[in-house]
Amino acid sequence: MEITFLGTGVAIPQKNRVQSGVLVRLEEKPLLIDCGSGVLNRFPDAGVSHTEVDTVLLSHLHLDHVADLHPLIKANWLRGNTSMKIYGPEGTEEWFSKVIDAYEYLQEEVDVDIIELVPGKEFTPEEFDCEISCTAATHSVPTLAYRVTGEDGEFVYSADTEPSRDVMDLAAEADLLIHECSFPSGMKVTNHTTPSSLADILEEYNNEIGSICLTHFYPEMRGHEREAVHRLKEYFEGEVIIAEDLMKLEL
Numbered sequence: 001m002e003i004t005f006l007g008t009g010v011a012i013p014q015k016n017r018v019q020s021g022v023l024v025r026l027e028e029k030p031l032l033i034d035c036g037s038g039v040l041n042r043f044p045d046a047g048v049s050h051t052e053v054d055t056v057l058l059s060h061l062h063l064d065h066v067a068d069l070h071p072l073i074k075a076n077w078l079r080g081n082t083s084m085k086i087y088g089p090e091g092t093e094e095w096f097s098k099v100i101d102a103y104e105y106l107q108e109e110v111d112v113d114i115i116e117l118v119p120g121k122e123f124t125p126e127e128f129d130c131e132i133s134c135t136a137a138t139h140s141v142p143t144l145a146y147r148v149t150g151e152d153g154e155f156v157y158s159a160d161t162e163p164s165r166d167v168m169d170l171a172a173e174a175d176l177l178i179h180e181c182s183f184p185s186g187m188k189v190t191n192h193t194t195p196s197s198l199a200d201i202l203e204e205y206n207n208e209i210g211s212i213c214l215t216h217f218y219p220e221m222r223g224h225e226r227e228a229v230h231r232l233k234e235y236f237e238g239e240v241i242i243a244e245d246l247m248k249l250e251l
């Protein structure tokens with residue numbers, strides 16, 4: 001399993017980080033998790049054709065996680081691929097149709113299947129050799145964290161969340177936890193995570209997770225990356241990685 005970080009940023013523009021997107025290659029087929037602004041243009045940089053993507057998992061409907069989804073569907077249509085399967089939390093169908101309603105020419109050409117998930121749901125997308133499960137993250141809107149289990153390993157994508165026992169339970173014994181880390185330690189935040197708040201919950205979960213990769217950085221995190229690794233290492237024996245756009249991890 002190969003994981004490529006297409007975007008590791010947030011809603012605020014910053015150098016070298018576009019908004020959220022993670023591409024997972026299982027066997028041959030790629031699965032996209034989130035598709036924020038800038039993610040579509042990362043496909044050529046990552047050496048992957050966007051036309052290969054016909055299955056997307058959305059964690060939630062904030063713009064920094066979905067803004068490039070309709071553009072991806074349009075790009076695929078222009079290249080002859082018209083079908084797309086989208087998994088997401090409650091509200092995904094209504095949001096998707098409201099946006100595509102503004103583009104009648106596109107709506108008539110594409111075949112988009114939306115599957116809304118409830119926390120706890122387990123499923124295998126068609127033509128994929130993996131199992132996916134999800135749980136509710138702690139964020140300002142309905143948000144799902146995902147666990148993807150393939151032949152070579154398993155990882156959890158926390159989505160946007162405060163440190164959450166549900167997310168940590170989902171990540172128990174996973175090879176990799178991709179966790180958001182929006183702001184540096186010392187900042188008072190809700191709906192998001194800092195290295196300190198993650199360290200506090202990690203203390204209870206030590207040894208259960210193989211490694212942790214931090215992502216979803218606000219510009220305020222710039223310059224605080226080493227400090228973040230240091231903080232987590234106080235309670236965590238595995239490797240702590242700072243995600244960069246176009247970084248690849250193998251499981």
Ligand SMILES: [Zn+2]
Pocket residue numbers: 010011020062064065160216
């Ligand atoms: Zn976000």
Ligand SMILES: [Zn+2]
Pocket residue numbers: 060062139160
């Ligand atoms: Zn969000």
